[in-house]
Amino acid sequence: MITNQIVARGIKDIQVIEAMRKVPRHFFVPENRRESAYDDRPLPIGEGQTISQPYIVAFMTEALDLSPEDRVLEIGAGSGYQAAILAEIVREVYTIEIRPKLGGTAQERLEEMGYKNIFVKIGDGYKGWPEKAPFHAVIVTCAPEKIPRPLIDQLTDGGRMIIPVGEKRGIQMLVLLRKEKGMIIKKAVMDVLFVPMVKGEKFMVR
Ligand code: SAH
Numbered sequence: 001m002i003t004n005q006i007v008a009r010g011i012k013d014i015q016v017i018e019a020m021r022k023v024p025r026h027f028f029v030p031e032n033r034r035e036s037a038y039d040d041r042p043l044p045i046g047e048g049q050t051i052s053q054p055y056i057v058a059f060m061t062e063a064l065d066l067s068p069e070d071r072v073l074e075i076g077a078g079s080g081y082q083a084a085i086l087a088e089i090v091r092e093v094y095t096i097e098i099r100p101k102l103g104g105t106a107q108e109r110l111e112e113m114g115y116k117n118i119f120v121k122i123g124d125g126y127k128g129w130p131e132k133a134p135f136h137a138v139i140v141t142c143a144p145e146k147i148p149r150p151l152i153d154q155l156t157d158g159g160r161m162i163i164p165v166g167e168k169r170g171i172q173m174l175v176l177l178r179k180e181k182g183m184i185i186k187k188a189v190m191d192v193l194f195v196p197m198v199k200g201e202k203f204m205v206r
Pocket of ligand 1: 049050051052075076077078079080081082083096097098099102123124125126141142195196197198199
């Protein structure tokens with residue numbers, strides 16, 4: 001996976017490569033998918049959701065230009081895999097999941113694996129995590145139609161965000177954003193396909 005999917009496609013950040021080498025991806029997929037865990041594609045993780053393709057995880061992580069002292073917010077914990085990759089690189093990872101069962105499983109799994117620097121919350125990530133802000137980086141792994149304003153507000157000066165944006169069932173664009181002295185600098189980096197960012201209480205009922 002590392003050689004053929006990550007390095008061959010141009011990922012250079014050694015922190016990202018080492019993290020992807022270290023985190024056992026097969027722990028994060030359902031048991032009947034274990035054999036496919038290192039395939040070059042996303043995989044179902046239940047409730048119609050997916051764990052992203054390894055290359056996309058690496059690309060988004062690299063794009064955030066992370067440092068060991070950073071605190072990062074993730075929206076869409078899903079399986080917890082992306083959070084684990086981040087936690088290998090940075091000081092603290094805060095991750096929000098709107099579907100309680102997925103979030104609960106991710107939290108248990110990450111605890112069992114011994115991660116002490118990942119904090120999982122069940123809730124609507126659209127609003128971010130104001131009590132823990134500001135964040136040096138924000139990564140969104142579900143696609144809203146527009147970039148949620150609260151997430152921009154919760155970035156530090158110099159903070160980075162990577163987020164897929166697009167209409168429901170339409171083309172989504174992966175956007176890299178940087179906050180610089182109150183200014184927002186945005187760059188479209190590639191077309192992607194993520195599950196939609198959903199809103200509302202119905203997902204939060206156990
Ligand atoms: N990063 C995950 C991939 C998750 S797929 C991993 O590494 O496995 C996207 C996730 O976003 C889904 O689990 C979905 O339930 C969640 N999601 C969708 N809308 C959300 C919202 N408003 N707030 C938080 N999570 C949301």
